[in-house]
C-alpha cells in the first residue's frame with residue numbers, strides 16, 4: 001500500500017567536508033532511513049523538513065513543490081506542515097504535558113478539523129500524564145507525549161529522528177506498538193531514522209539504506225499483519 005502523497009527528492013548539498021547527493025522517491029507509508037553514523041540520515045531528514053536548504057535540486061511532496069533550485073523556490077519549514085519527533089522528545093519543560101499538547105494545536109496549519117485532543121490522548125494512553133511536568137516522565141512516556149504533540153498539529157508528514165534511541169530495551173518495546181498504531185490508523189506518511197535494523201524491519205514499508213551521503217538502495221517490504229499488536233498499557 002502506498003500513499004498518494006509521496007516524497008520525491010533529488011538534492012545535492014555540501015556541509016563542511018560532507019556531501020549529500022541523494023535521489024529517491026519515498027512512497028511509504030513508513031519509510032525508514034538506515035545507515036552507519038555519518039551517512040547523512042539526519043541531513044536528509046533536515047532537507048525534507050526545510051531545516052537545511054540544499055545547494056541544488058528539487059524536493060516535492062505530493063503536488064507541493066518544497067524546494068526547486070532552478071526556480072529559486074524554497075518553502076520555509078513552518079509552511080510544510082511537518083510533525084517532528086526527536087530522540088529526546090523536546091517537550092517544553094516549564095509547561096505541563098496538557099499545555100504542551102494545547103500549545104502544539106496552536107501551530108496547526110491544516111484547515112480541516114484535525115484530530116481531537118481526547119482521541120490522541122486515548123490512542124497514546126497518556127491521560128494520566130496530562131498534569132505532570134515533562135521532567136517527571138519516563139523516557140517512554142515522554143516519547144508518547146512527543147508523538148501526541150506532533151499528531152495534534154495535524155501534520156501532512158511526520159519525521160521521526162531516532163525516537164527510541166535514548167530508551168532501554170523495555171521502554172522501546174513499550175513505545176513501538178504506539179508507533180505501529182499511529183502508522184496503521186492515521187494515514188500520515190512517516191520518514192523514520194534509526195540505527196536499529198530490527199526496528200526498521202518491524203516498522204518499515206520501505207527501507208532506505210544510506211552510505212557516505214548517498215542512497216544505496218530502497219527495499220520495499222510487505223508487512224505481515226501482526227495479531228495483538230495494540231498497545232497494552
Ligand SMILES: Nc1ncnc2c1ncn2[C@@H]1O[C@H](COP(=O)(O)OP(=O)(O)OP(=O)(O)O)[C@@H](O)[C@H]1O
Nearest residue numbers: 015016017018035036037038039040041042043044
Ligand atoms: N552543519 C554542518 N556542518 C558541517 N558538517 C556537518 C553539518 N551537519 C552535518 N555535518 C556532517 O555531515 C555528516 C552526516 O551527518 P548526519 O548527522 O546527517 O549523519 P547521520 O547518518 O544522521 O549520523 P548519526 O547516525 O550519527 O546521527 C557528518 O559527517 C556530520 O559531521
